[in-house]
Every structure is written in structure tokens, then in C-alpha cells.
Amino acid sequence: MxxxxxxxxxxxxxxxxxxxxxxxxxxxxxxxxxxxxxxxxxxxxxxxxxxxxxxxxxxxxxxxxxxxxxxxxxxxxxxxxxxxxxxxxxxxxxxxxxxxxxxxxxxxxxxxxxxxxxxxxxxxxxxxxxxxxxxxxxxxxxxxxxxxxxxxxxxxxxxxxxxxxCEDDLLVETIAEHAQRHDLSSFDHILFSYHGLPVRQLEKINPRADKSCGESGCASCRETTNAFCYVSQCYATTRALVKRLNLEEGKYSVCFQSRLGKTPWIQPYTSDALHDLATAGKKRLLVFSPAFVADCIETLDEIQVEYADEFKALGGEEVAMVESLNLNxxxxxxxxxxxxxxxx
Known part of the structure; x- marks a missing residue:
């Protein structure tokens, strides 16, 4: 039976x-x-x-x-x-x-x-x-x-x-493994690009948060202030990956993509980060998208096509993408x- x-x-x-x-x-x-x-x-x-x-x-x-x-x-x-x-x-x-x-x-x-x-x-x-x-x-x-x-x-x-x-060690290990398929030292800068949200949604999760919560950095917020905030969890994932990959300060930054409408969204915006990096003379970028567990329109088109074209138009040369978790x-x-x- x-x-x-x-x-x-x-x-x-x-x-x-x-x-x-x-x-x-x-x-x-x-x-x-x-x-x-x-x-x-x-x-x-x-x-x-x-x-x-x-x-x-x-x-x-x-x-x-x-x-x-x-x-x-x-x-x-x-x-x-x-x-x-x-x-x-x-x-x-x-x-x-x-x-x-x-x-x-x-x-x-x-x-x-x-x-x-x-x-x-x-x-x-x-x-x-x-x-x-x-x-x-x-x-x-x-x-x-x-x-x-x-x-x-x-x-x-x-x-x-x-x-x-957001801090699962096998999750982090998988993303790091995919990143190491690239020669990390060959890139001028590394971006951790997460899906964006309106800032007001962060304030609803933590009504006591400072009104500038979405722009404050949140580097240690998950550990000290608000473990449930989306931004704090994004930074927690980033910290774990930075430690795993032994990345140097100044070599990487966090940004947020896919905004919609005119209300304030979490900053810095990925498009602004690309502009600033191109202005600073950076030519080759490697982009992580740790908010997704499978390739989708936000990774395959938005980053690899839209943002890559935007960066090249600003004088950059390459935007490479770390593969999503997919079937690892x-x-x-x-x-x-x-x-x-x-x-x-």
C-alpha cells in the first residue's frame, strides 16, 4: 500500500x-x-x-x-x-x-x-x-x-x-559560491542591489522609527533596533556576504531597485549608485541581487539589460550579474x- x-x-x-x-x-x-x-x-x-x-x-x-x-x-x-x-x-x-x-x-x-x-x-x-x-x-x-x-x-x-x-548560512554560502565564479578582484566596485519599497512601509513596521529611517543606512539596525525592518535584513544579508567573501570597506555598497511612483522609496537608488560610480570613473561592476532566489525579470532584464545599458551610457564598460540561487x-x-x- x-x-x-x-x-x-x-x-x-x-x-x-x-x-x-x-x-x-x-x-x-x-x-x-x-x-x-x-x-x-x-x-x-x-x-x-x-x-x-x-x-x-x-x-x-x-x-x-x-x-x-x-x-x-x-x-x-x-x-x-x-x-x-x-x-x-x-x-x-x-x-x-x-x-x-x-x-x-x-x-x-x-x-x-x-x-x-x-x-x-x-x-x-x-x-x-x-x-x-x-x-x-x-x-x-x-x-x-x-x-x-x-x-x-x-x-x-x-x-x-x-x-x-536573511542570514541563513547555506543561503549565504550559495550566493558566495556563485559570486566566486567571477574574478572579484577584477571589478572596480560591487553592488548589493535589493528590491525597493516605499519608505512609509518601513515606518509602518516600526512606527517609532525616525522619519529618515529609509535613508539612514541601517548598518546595525537588525542587531540593535528593529530586527523586523526590511532594510535591516537587507544589510544583515550584505554583512554576511561581505564577511564570507572578505570584501574590503569601500569596495562595495548597498542600493535599492525597482521603484514605482513619485513617493520616497528606500535609498540609495540603484540608478543613482550607477551614476555616481560612473562619475567616479568606475568601469566594471559586479551586482548581487540577494532579494531573489531565482532568476526573474528584475535580474535578467532590469539589472543585466536596463542598468547595464544605463551604466555604459554614462561611460562604464561592464555590469556583470551574480547568478540567483536557482538550482544549486x-x-x-x-x-x-x-x-x-x-x-x-
Whole structure:
């Protein structure tokens, strides 16, 4: 008799359009940007902004960008690597576990995947949002949505969440290993570029924070002030990588990409950092993107194309990118520890 899985592991990624078409990208952007944790303004105002301005203006443009990273055979890079990570983790954990994959936005959807898990009558479910650093707009949104769905179940199993793993030693070891595929000494400067957030979202995590929190550096904030702040966790990841790679002060800096709108976002902005480095005569840059665990549009296009072209236009010569965690076995080992709650 085949043994039934009794423990569930749910990996949740951000999401990706089903196809790189204007229609599918528009649906993805609409669901993503209508999340009140992503654009944290009143619902009516958000709907006017998203449905009336952002999606109509950006859908076709974003679809064109997605087409440049879309593989004819494997499709979306984020989907490809996420499915492979799910399969590799399933193999690592064995038949006692059922490892599922959902996307916070679009497909496979959280409601559909959780409905399948509900019918399995699992003893427990452990949810792993695939974001090393906690933010309300990413991990917080995943946890919120899972709780919203599960609270309607008649039988609710034991449920636990991983809310961050920004200093996990295997995570850091994997990123460092990928970085060492490059000759680090050949680069003029190294950038740790994290996904950006509006500064107001940082203040909501810590209402007592100084209003300049997003611009203050946060070099030791996780250790001394606010361990839950996204920026403090970004700097914690950076510190661990700097130590692992033995990088010298002045050789590297932290910045934030992908801002949207006119409100203040976390600084320094990656685009500004590129301008300053080019002005200072730097020619070759190596960029880490430690907020992502798989290659996606933010790494493959935004950094390797958009920022690389921008830097070259300013007089630079090269922007090289450290590969995301993707299918490295050490990353799967890190995921296994998170699934089993075996923190380092």
C-alpha cells in the first residue's frame, strides 16, 4: 500500500504572467498592484491608480520586456526555476512530505493549491514565502493571504510560517559560491542591489522609527533596533556576504531597485549608485541581487539589460550579474532546513 504524505510544505513565489502577452501581463499587474500590502493606500484610490493609469500604461511595455526573457521551451524563468526547486525539495524530503508550489499572483494560484492541500487532510503545513528578507509587501502578503484562505476550512491542520531567512548560512554560502565564479578582484566596485519599497512601509513596521529611517543606512539596525525592518535584513544579508567573501570597506555598497511612483522609496537608488560610480570613473561592476532566489525579470532584464545599458551610457564598460540561487543543491539543502525548521 502506498504511503500517503502527512506533512505539507508550501513554497510561495511572487508570480509571473501565464504568457508574455499584453492581456496576461495586464492581469498579472492588476492582481499584483491591487494588493493592499503592495500599494498601501485606500482601496478606491488604489483602484483608480492601478486600473486607470498603471496597468493601461505599463501592460504592453512590460509584455515586450517579458518576451525578451521568455524561453520558447521553458517559458518564464521564474516559473521554470520555481518548479524545479519544488521538485528537488520533494525529492530531498521524501514521500512523508507533500511539497506544493503556488504563486502569490496568478498561477498556480494560492486558492487552488491550498484547496488541493485541504483535501489531503494533512497533519501540518509549513509555508515558505520565497523571499529571504521580510517585507509586508512580499512575505507579509503571502502569510496574510494563506491565513485568509485557511480560516474558512473546517479542519485546520497545524500551520507554521517562515517569515525570513536573511542570514541563513547555506543561503549565504550559495550566493558566495556563485559570486566566486567571477574574478572579484577584477571589478572596480560591487553592488548589493535589493528590491525597493516605499519608505512609509518601513515606518509602518516600526512606527517609532525616525522619519529618515529609509535613508539612514541601517548598518546595525537588525542587531540593535528593529530586527523586523526590511532594510535591516537587507544589510544583515550584505554583512554576511561581505564577511564570507572578505570584501574590503569601500569596495562595495548597498542600493535599492525597482521603484514605482513619485513617493520616497528606500535609498540609495540603484540608478543613482550607477551614476555616481560612473562619475567616479568606475568601469566594471559586479551586482548581487540577494532579494531573489531565482532568476526573474528584475535580474535578467532590469539589472543585466536596463542598468547595464544605463551604466555604459554614462561611460562604464561592464555590469556583470551574480547568478540567483536557482538550482544549486546547497540552496535546496537550505530550503530543506527551512521546511524542517532546522535553523542554523
Amino acid at each position: 502506498e504511503k500517503s504524505a502527512k506533512k505539507g510544505i508550501l513554497l510561495v513565489q511572487l508570480g509571473t504572467p501565464d504568457q508574455p502577452t499584453t492581456r496576461d501581463v495586464g492581469r498579472y499587474l492588476d492582481e499584483f498592484l491591487m494588493d493592499g500590502r503592495v500599494i498601501d493606500i485606500p482601496n478606491f484610490t488604489r483602484a483608480l491608480l492601478v486600473k486607470g493609469a498603471i496597468v493601461p500604461r505599463r501592460a504592453a511595455q512590460s509584455a515586450a520586456t517579458y518576451k525578451t526573457i521568455w524561453d520558447k521551451e521553458t517559458g518564464s524563468p521564474l516559473m521554470y526555476y520555481s518548479v524545479k526547486q519544488q521538485q528537488m525539495l520533494q525529492e530531498a524530503l521524501g514521500e512523508e512530505y507533500h511539497v506544493a508550489l503556488a504563486m502569490r499572483y496568478q498561477n498556480p494560484s494560492l486558492p487552488d493549491v491550498l484547496a488541493e492541500m485541504e483535501n489531503m487532510l494533512l497533519d501540518s503545513i509549513r509555508v515558505i514565502p520565497m523571499f529571504p528578507q521580510y517585507a509586508s509587501a512580499t512575505s507579509g502578503s503571502v502569510i496574510d493571504r494563506v491565513m485568509e484562505i485557511v480560516r474558512k476550512w473546517q479542519y485546520i491542520p497545524s500551520i507554521s510560517f517562515v517569515n525570513s531567512f 543543491p546547497k540552496w535546496i539543502a537550505s530550503l530543506k532546513r527551512l521546511a524542517l525548521n532546522e535553523r542554523n
